[in-house]
Amino acid sequence: MEDGYGNRKRNTAAFTFLAWSSFALALLGMFIGIINLEQLLSVKGYYAVTALFLTMSSFVLQKTVRDNNDDEPLLPLVENKVEEL
Numbered sequence: 001m002e003d004g005y006g007n008r009k010r011n012t013a014a015f016t017f018l019a020w021s022s023f024a025l026a027l028l029g030m031f032i033g034i035i036n037l038e039q040l041l042s043v044k045g046y047y048a049v050t051a052l053f054l055t056m057s058s059f060v061l062q063k064t065v066r067d068n069n070d071d072e073p074l075l076p077l078v079e080n081k082v083e084e085l
Helices: 013-035 041-084
Strands: none
Touching: 013 041
């Protein structure tokens, strides 16, 4: 890294704790809502599986966006090397 900050952490421990605790509370609240829903068990199961899929896909989307953002400065370098060949 040119700026000399290659070894620093991006987030503090407090922010990381806040992010994980808010995620856990939101997930817990959602499942409490699903359990207390007065519908058939099949409807509750559908909502639970959909909620888990949404949670998993949000992690994948976040990682993909972050990786694409980290790779952006490299794209012009790669394109220039391809053009030289």
